[in-house]
Amino acid sequence: MSQTIINTKVLPFKATAYKDGEFVEVTEADLAGKWAVFVFYPADFTFVCPTELGDYADFYPKLQEMGVEVYSVSTDTHFTHKAWHDASETIKKIKFPMIGDPTGAITRNFGVMIEEEGLALRGTFIIDPEGYIKVAEVHDNSVGRSAKETFRKVQAAKYVAEHDGEVCPASWQPGEETLTPSLDLVGKI
16 A cells, blocks of 8 residues: 555645746645645546546636636647647636656656556645645546535645644535534444
């Protein structure tokens, strides 16, 4: 059984991303001091991927309001990301960095590389301002994700980070009651 990635620090990386009509360098240092969501996907110019990335593009302003940056990552190059951005109405909506990982280094660091294909699984990772992975979710490539659910998980992760000793129950939404783990709760929920 492999060790979990939860509560481990993001490993150092350096990559080129396509963002707002430019190629920009992105490193782990860019994550410092803010929440981040990494969205790994198999490849540009495919079928499920644009539906997911379009969904994340729609939620991006809400995530930005919370101080969260989104990074999409595939093993395509940043040049391919630009070409896809230019060719697809759905992908044109994307304002967040689209990281190219042609060597697969970042994809391997997050444990989502399909070695025999050179592609990433659908992996979603929520990273705290100190660079620690707080949520890791990996899907088979035939199963698309929901940006709305990722948004809720970011809200919950931020809440527990800001409220020491409290935890969020299933399907928790902001404003709802949380739990404070104690001996008194054991067997009573």
